[in-house]
Amino acid sequence: METAVEQIPLESFLFVSAILFSTGVYGVLSRRNAIQIIMSVELMLNAVAVNFVAFAAYTDGELFRGLIFAVFVIIIAAAEVGLALGLLLRVFRHRATANVDEVSQLKW
Amino acid sequence: MTIAEAVFYLLAAIAIVGGIGVVVIPNVVHAALFLVLSLLATAGFYILLSSEFLALVQILVYGGGVATIILFGLMLVRGRELPEVGPGGQWPIGLAMSLVLGGALLTAVLGSDWPRQTGEITMVSLETLAGALFRDWLLPFEIASVVLTVALIGAIVISRQEEGEA
Numbered sequence: 527m528e529t530a531v532e533q534i535p536l537e538s539f540l541f542v543s544a545i546l547f548s549t550g551v552y553g554v555l556s557r558r559n560a561i562q563i564i565m566s567v568e569l570m571l572n573a574v575a576v577n578f579v580a581f582a583a584y585t586d587g588e589l590f591r592g593l594i595f596a597v598f599v600i601i602i603a604a605a606e607v608g609l610a611l612g613l614l615l616r617v618f619r620h621r622a623t624a625n626v627d628e629v630s631q632l633k634w
Numbered sequence: 635m636t637i638a639e640a641v642f643y644l645l646a647a648i649a650i651v652g653g654i655g656v657v658v659i660p661n662v663v664h665a666a667l668f669l670v671l672s673l674l675a676t677a678g679f680y681i682l683l684s685s686e687f688l689a690l691v692q693i694l695v696y697g698g699g700v701a702t703i704i705l706f707g708l709m710l711v712r713g714r715e716l717p718e719v720g721p722g723g724q725w726p727i728g729l730a731m732s733l734v735l736g737g738a739l740l741t742a743v744l745g746s747d748w749p750r751q752t753g754e755i756t757m758v759s760l761e762t763l764a765g766a767l768f769r770d771w772l773l774p775f776e777i778a779s780v781v782l783t784v785a786l787i788g789a790i791v792i793s794r795q796e797e798g799e800a
Contacts, residue, residue, distance in 0.1 A: 551731065593688060604699050609785050
């Protein structure tokens with residue numbers, strides 16, 4: 527049975543991953559709402575995981591190290607989102623705003 | 635065009651549209667839904683790459699966990715009542731930087747000569763993956779468990795209401 531690996535070149539997956547990563551970078555750099563920045567970081571991590579799994583499927587058959595690494599990327603992304611939202615809630619409770627432009631001073 | 639290619643292009647279109655929707659749409663809740671769309675399209679990618687377990691993990695953890703957390707955060711921060719702010723003042727620089735980065739990545743991707751694996755593709759079964767995860771990669775796995783526990787406790791501690799706070 528032919529798998530997709532023989533029909534789709536590796537560069538296609540890397541292309542998609544690069545575009546998703548650049549989109550995430552734009553989101554982190556230019557969004558003002560803290561939750562939108564968090565979502566853009568998730569997009570970047572997702573793109574990285576796709577990259578790892580693509581390399582594991584195409585070039586690392588028996589060892590599939592990229593697959594293992596993608597599992598850890600997903601784990602770390604989930605942990606990081608939980609923490610980031612805890613921080614966001616704390617900041618929102620204190621400043622009543624989720625706009626990162628207004629939370630620019632360390633001490634009140 | 636074979637079916638695999640057609641499915642790949644469809645999933646790629648959905649993922650990229652979802653990604654652009656996350657960073658462009660001013661309504662925060664709609665952007666969160668576009669993120670869910672992008673994450674689910676990535677699960678489709680994993681199925682194409684013969685790693686079905688990772689696709690299920692992606693749907694469960696990202697779609698069912700991360701997306702839910704984000705939507706809950708929006709609910710608690712009352713995302714719909716916040717004024718819809720457009721991009722910040724530095725969005726041209728952000729766009730330029732992301733285009734430069736994307737251009738560099740695409741040049742590297744399309745220009746270099748990636749090694750090909752000749753021969754058959756080894757389908758990674760769930761037993762093989764579990765065996766590798768619990769034997770060869772046991773230490774990172776345990777460390778990841780510790781990281782998750784620390785993150786859980788940290789999130790609870792950080793967002794706990796203390797005395798005198800509203």
